[in-house]
Amino acid sequence: MTTYIALLRGINVSGKKKVPMAELRNMLTNMGFLNVKTYIQSGNVVFESQEESTAKLATSITKNIQITFGFEVPVLVKTRANLEKIFNDNPYTNAEAIAQKQVYFVLLKNPPELEFVEAFSSEEYVNEEFKITNSCVYLFCKTGYGKAKLNNNLVERKLKVESTTRNHATMVKLLEISS
Known part of the structure; x- marks a missing residue:
């Protein structure tokens, strides 16, 4: 099971x-x-x-x-193991950023194609940082996700992969209740 x-x-x-x-x-x-x-x-x-x-x-x-x-x-x-790996690979671990709800996980349904990753990786967004992996786009939204240009729809459009976004607290809770 x-x-x-x-x-x-x-x-x-x-x-x-x-x-x-x-x-x-x-x-x-x-x-x-x-x-x-x-x-x-x-x-x-x-x-x-x-x-x-x-x-x-x-x-x-x-x-x-x-x-x-x-x-x-x-x-x-x-x-659960995959979600835990995604969580542990998060490059944005600053406690203050997490407390201020600035860290998000855009979970990808499939690995994105390299050409889309390369094109998207070269883009820059004011007050926002991101890191793309095969299973997640990690977001650090310094002014909050609600004001971010980097959002789920943008990630899907740029990487041409279905995705859904969760905040840090939700990821912690999902790992906790799945233990």
């Missing part, structure tokens, strides 16, 4: 794509997943499964959300 974290993108934002967490937990339990837990309303789910393919899990969850809730939601699935 492997512990996974599913990250749903763009649900329960401004009253759109409403997915009640209790209903999501029920749906996932009915799919055969064990120890299903959710964290906050923005689509963070921890569960256990015997399935070994994160891609198959993501496809299955996406399909079941479409059937259950009537709309498509991008779903990214990581193993």
Whole structure:
């Protein structure tokens, strides 16, 4: 049995794509997943499964959300071990920046192509720093994520890879509840 974290993108934002967490937990339990837990309303789910393919899990969850809730939601699935590695590889570890909610993780569904990484890496953004890896774009937004030019949509557009963003505190909590 492997512990996974599913990250749903763009649900329960401004009253759109409403997915009640209790209903999501029920749906996932009915799919055969064990120890299903959710964290906050923005689509963070921890569960256990015997399935070994994160891609198959993501496809299955996406399909079941479409059937259950009537709309498509991008779903990214990581193993707990993979999420822990992404967290530990974060280059932005300044305690003050973390406390001021300036550190973000743009989790990538697939590794980006080298040509897109090279082109994006050469760009600069005022008051913002970033580091691109195969599984995450780490963001340090000195004036906060809400004011940042570097956001999930920009990363997806530049790297041509589906992604979803979580802050440092959410990453810590997901690792904690998936232990």
